[in-house]
Amino acid sequence: MDNFKAFGTSLSSIGSQFTPFASRTFQYTKEQLGQAEDKTQLPPDYIDLEKRVDALKAVHQKMLAVTSQYSHEAYDYPPNIKETFSDLGRTVSEKVQLLSTASTPAEAQAALTAPPAAKPQPKTFNHALARASLTSSQLLHQQHTGAGEDPLATALEKYALASERVGEARLAQDAQIQSRYLAGWNTTLNTNLMFATRARKNVEKARLTLDSVKSRVKGNAWKLGAATSPREGEHHEELSAEAQEEIEKAEDEFVTQTEEAVSVMKNVLDTPEPLRNLAELIAAQVEYHKKAYDILSELAPVIEGLQVEQEAAYRKSRESGS
Structure with missing residues (x-):
């Protein structure tokens, strides 16, 4: 046992020659190995703040893991369909306009496969539904031989136009969510919570520095006395003025960093920004679903x-046949 104590005292003596970083690392290692006699405890209120900040960080990570899909246009695009370049060439509205001037099946087919006027059309479920409905409508129109128009073909064309409008409303929703919700929550996660993490690390550094200083100077004092360990309360009597000053300086730094971290963590926890961003997410969803409802409600009586x-x-x- 005496040999182990002598080894620990020797380690403390070696630690006095380390740089601040090495001293902290040395102290951390001793704590992990169970060789540190004393460890400065953080205030319960501080530990509570840490737990709340950790919970807030976990919430942001979990929510963003799902809602980040709003940044990907094709998050609801059917994976089983195969659309060609010509299918994505023009909007349904443009194709319907071109089809309205077609007088032959060949002209109608050319309208459906017209080269793109701009970038390829969006890959969303509603846009895919609109394209499928318009193509289906034209297949029926081309084979219709009776008087007037095929009612199903007419209905499918109207449904195609409505579905495209719903798709555009969904893209507008996504853009709002990206700018008003995702941007804010990513800022909180990657900036505000990062500041809190950095402040907490500074507290841990200050604590390790304080404990390493205590361990070193007290270890030196013990070597000046008897072979047995000093009793509790005798440490400060044996410390030199320089050693006591060094401890007090480390304690002041620890207190300063702790107060700074408390301020940063409270600011992160108290800011209304995450809740405001969540309200914007819901508002964008409400607006989209309302537009979709209005578009389909307008279409339903026509169909x-x-x-x-x-x-x-x-x-x-x-009746005529009978």
């Missing part, structure tokens, strides 16, 4: 009207 007309025509033809 129902076509359905009623077709059913009436169908009943009439059955």
Whole structure:
């Protein structure tokens, strides 16, 4: 046992020759090995703040892991469909405009495969639905031989136009979420919470420095006395004025860094910015779903009207046949 104490005292003596970084590392290693006799404890209120900051960081990481999908246009694009370059060439609205002037099947096909006027069209579920609906509409139109228009083909074309509008509303929602929610939460995670982490590291550095100084100067004092360890309360009596001053300086730095970290952590926890950003996320979602509801609500009676007309025509033809 005496040999182990002598070894620990020898380590403390060696530690006095280290740089501040090495001294902190040396102190940390001793603590991990269970060789540190005393470890300065952080105030309970400080530890509580650390736990709350850690929870806030975990919340930001978990939410951003999901909501970051709003930065990827194709997050709801069906993975099983295969669209060609010509399919993505023009908007559905542009194709419908071109189709309105087509007088032959060849012109209609050319309208569907017209070269792009700008960048490829968005890969979202609603845009894909719009393109599929328009192509389906034209397939029926091309094979229709009766009088008037094919009601299903007409309905599909109207549905295509509505779906494209819903898709554009979704893209507008995503843009708002990116600028008003994602940007804010990423700033909190990568800046504000990082400042808090840095302040906490400074506290840990100051604590390790304080404890390494205490261990070193007290270790030196013990070597001047008897072979046995000094009793509690006798340490300061044996310390020189220089040693006591060194400890007090390290204690002052520890207190300063702790107070600074408390201030930074409270600021991160008290700021209303994350909640404000969350409100913006919800507002963007509400606006998108309201637009989608309005577009589809406007379309629904038109499709129902076509359905009623077709059913009436169908009943009439059955009555005439009988």
